[in-house]
Amino acid sequence: MKYFYLIWKSIWRKKVRTILTVLSVFVAFFLFGILSALNQAFTGVDDVANAKRLVVLDKVSIINSMPSAYLSRIESVEGVERVAHASWFGGYYQEPNNQFPQFAVDPQRYLDVYPELLLPDDQRDKWFSTRDSVVVGRELSDRFAWTIGDRIPIYSSIWTNKSGSQVWEFELAGIMDTDDPRGSTAMMLIQYDYFDEGRAFANGSIGMYILTIDDIENSASVADAIDAQFTNSASETKTSTEAAFVKSFVQQFGDISLIISLIVGAVFFTILLVSGNTMAQSVRERIPELAVLKTLGFEDRSVLGIVLAESVLVMAFGGLLGLGSSWLVANFTLAGSAQLPGIYLDVEAIATGLFYILFAGILAGIFPAVRAMRLTIVDALSRA
Amino acid sequence: MSNDLVILKDISRIYHKGKERVEVLHRLDLTIANGDFLALMGPSGSGKTTLLNLLGGLDKPTSGSVKIGDAELHNMSSSALSKWRAVNIGFIFQFYNLLPVLTALKNVELPLLLTNLSAKERKKRAATALSIVGLDDRADHYPRELSGGQEQRVAIARAIVSDPNLLLCDEPTGDLDRETADEILKLLQALNRDHNKTIVMVTHDGQAAQYAQYTLHMDKGTLASRESA
Structure with a gap:
């Protein structure tokens, strides 16, 4: 916790770059939240369908x-x-x-x-x-x-x-x-x-x-x-449970879960590249400064932790904003939509989003952090 | 009881650049007493900075032993050396190497983050260090808002804030004009005289070396001569 100020100030070293990265993370997690809510509307029919109800349709x-x-x-x-x-x-x-x-x-x-x-x-x-x-x-x-x-x-x-x-x-x-x-x-x-x-x-x-x-x-x-x-x-008739009926109705639109997973996957892959590049650039620019920290007595693992924490914090900043905004939009604005009833960002999706924030933060920061950890002070200082 | 703070015995440091073998230090012996202020001079490539790096635990000798106080640096792990540096060594660089995102006070406070001191105590000690170098009125300024001399004073405050025995200075006045350089050198002298800091200063500047108690001249990885001020 005593390193928080140092980490926070380092994040804002290049304000415009950080803001753009946070915005891209925000968009990614907003999209994740909305698509998850949409997915819930299409595939969460089991939850709202009554197991004791059957539906009879023309075969x-x-x-x-x-x-x-x-x-x-x-x-x-x-x-x-x-x-x-x-x-x-x-x-x-x-x-x-x-x-x-x-x-x-x-x-x-x-x-x-x-x-x-x-x-x-x-x-x-x-x-x-x-x-x-x-x-x-x-x-x-x-x-x-x-x-x-x-x-x-x-x-x-x-x-x-x-x-x-x-x-x-x-x-x-x-x-x-x-x-x-x-x-x-x-x-x-x-x-x-x-x-x-x-x-x-x-x-x-x-x-x-x-x-x-x-x-x-x-x-x-x-x-x-x-x-x-x-x-x-x-x-002739075809009788099925209410859940099966709603599912078959939804499947007319295609495999919504797969489509949403592919979109979310592409978004996260892109965001990993963007954030990873930002972190790598940030570490590259600060090699002499990181060497100074090591010279002052910061251990390798502390430097690793500081860079990783920066990455996770940037991801958390944008991710929580995105996830929070999507929660507000999905559960308070889109909820009750006549065109798409059942749209809802549930606790499970939020927990998944939080896990992705942490995971993406660590993944985006791990390579630059390891590079920072492995810096040789003498070599790094010579670049100052 | 010996008054020696630094004892280097039979130190060699060899680098490999591709297939080329470069011996930067060759079987060097050196003893520095507690409270000494010495200048290290010599042509480029004579091994001054390498020697300074060995003294600070930033590098290890290829052979020989480095003993500073009770610590045998040549036998210590990277992690142990980091902890040891945090307590025992203050570094002062030619280009100050302050963190641009932190104010002068926060820069000085950096080494104290490695201690168990409270935030309040860290701030108090950093402020004291800044006042010793005469910059208490610049505590909230960022490095970009300070002159070169002021930046170097902040760097000195950072070096002394954890009260180390040994200050290692690599061309501390190399980026400063004569007048400012003299101020910095007087400050180092005062730290040596009034606070009993042992100082090893690498310099190319003969006038700067005059502020030290004695000068060691290096050549081709060995100590060539000793000259008293």
Whole structure:
């Protein structure tokens, strides 16, 4: 600790160079944090998916719908507790940039299957009793400054209503919250009956069924039993756990983890070169000064430690700023994003980031530090 | 009890430059008494700086023994030599070799970082050393804000702050004008006289050597003659 002042002053020997290095480290760790949060949004579905929920989709494609008559047949399968359904509405509010998930659902069934969604009783009653009403998540109502009773026009890029318009107007009956800290409420839930009666085509069809089962251990057998019911029908089904469903959905975008790992790897490799070069340059310039320290009695390992500490400190300075900023952006600004729900920089990613800061600091500084340690005083002083 | 501080016996130092063998010091014997102030003179390549490096434990002889006080430097490890230097030796260089990022006071405090003294005590001792060399009013100045003579005074303060017995000076006035050089040499004289520091000073300057009690002339790695002031 008594060397800290010396280390600190040495770091700022060339202010511009140090600031540029810190900035590059800052950018690298900011990117690391944001990409980790993004990765969490794409791959952390296991954490938010409920293991007791299964999802039934058309076997051929997620965009194909199934008959609404499947509902009672699915309910009849042994091990099934509750069944809900949801149909993709595919709309936006006011302009195409304002896209967010909207589903047409049976309100009672949906809330039964998703008990983590919280809705005050009076708003629940209003939603249940008003056919053209919707409920939205807190994230959405905050984003668009909606209040209960507002009339909200939604343009659906899929569904034309019977009056020939693609604009559907709904009354906001309630605002949902969730007691799951990782869950997102950035969505709108529409009454299925109102939607089904109003749409110009595909009436009586359902996008997907969601069901709860009595025992997680039975998930495979229940899924098989459901799919077996519809074998050789016009709409064969594919039943999977909620986690598997979300994962397969994510995989449409490619191997996100691999892509992010490659980007992070490239960034860190670059930052190692930048920082390593800075440290090497710094040591080269200070060879006579380091020789003076040794002459005064600083041992080889002390000189090694001083140079390494400089490297780690520069990395820590930029890295902590970058990681901290990404935490703020990911967990407070991007969190709740309707486009990418579940974005979150978790403790594990932060710990990994801290490890990388230390590791990169040591790696960038080790070669210059060893060089400084091995300096021969007589040779080094002769360069003064 | 002997008053000898430095005893060098049969010292040789041989370097190899490629295939060439260069014997910089040849079977040199030297004894320096406690409290001596001596100048080492001689042409370039005569071995003055090499001898100074051996005295400071910065280099080891190829053969022979170097004994300073109770320490046998030729037998000590690099780590032990570092610890020994921190306590027993003060170095003064031709180009001062102050750390540009530290103030005068912090530069003087550097050797004390190797001790167990508290920060407050380190600061106090560094300030005292600066006042001995007459620079207490320049404590917060950086080296770039000081003249050459002032920088050398700071370097002297750094050399004496841990109260070593032996001061080794390599051309301490080589970068200074005559008037400033005389001030520095008087300061060294005062340290020798008033604080009983033993001083070995390498110099090319005959006038500088006059400030020493005696001068040893070196030639081709041996001591050629001794001249009293």
